[in-house]
Amino acid sequence: MAKLILLVEDNMSNRDLFIEILRMHPEYELHVAESGLQALEMLESFRPDLILMDIHMPEMDGLAVTRAIKSTPELSGIPIVALSALAMKSDIKSAIDAGCVGYITKPVRIKKFMDDIKTYITN
Ligand SMILES: [Mg+2]
Incomplete structure (x- = not known):
C-alpha cells in the first residue's frame, strides 16, 4: 500500500x-495543502505517514502549523519534515524546536530528496 504524504506548500x-x-x-x-489552515482541516480526517512542511507561508507559517500538530495528541506522532530555502543553523534549530524531525533545503536535489523521504517515513 502506498505511503501517504501531505505536502503543505503555499507556492x-x-x-x-x-x-x-x-x-x-x-x-x-x-x-497537497496550500496553507497551514487547509492542512489542519485536512488532518481532521486524514492521517498521512509523513508531512512535508514549507516554513515560509503567509498567515500561519510552517513552524506554527508544526506546533499545532505536535500539540494535538492524535496527530503528534506524524513525522514532519521542514522545507525551506533558508539553511542557517538558527533556521534549522527553530524547525527542530517546533517539532520537525528533519529539514530539507529548497531547491531540492531529487535523488537526495527521495532518500530523505524514505528515511523519515520508515523512522
Ligand atoms: Mg512558502
Whole structure:
C-alpha cells in the first residue's frame, strides 16, 4: 500500500515541482495543502505517514502549523519534515524546536530528496 504524504506548500511552482517528482514514485501517494489552515482541516480526517512542511507561508507559517500538530495528541506522532530555502543553523534549530524531525533545503536535489523521504517515513 502506498505511503501517504501531505505536502503543505503555499507556492504553486514548488507544489507543481513536488507533484512532478512524486508522480514518478507510485509507492507514495501525495496530498497537497496550500496553507497551514487547509492542512489542519485536512488532518481532521486524514492521517498521512509523513508531512512535508514549507516554513515560509503567509498567515500561519510552517513552524506554527508544526506546533499545532505536535500539540494535538492524535496527530503528534506524524513525522514532519521542514522545507525551506533558508539553511542557517538558527533556521534549522527553530524547525527542530517546533517539532520537525528533519529539514530539507529548497531547491531540492531529487535523488537526495527521495532518500530523505524514505528515511523519515520508515523512522
Ligand atoms: Mg512558502
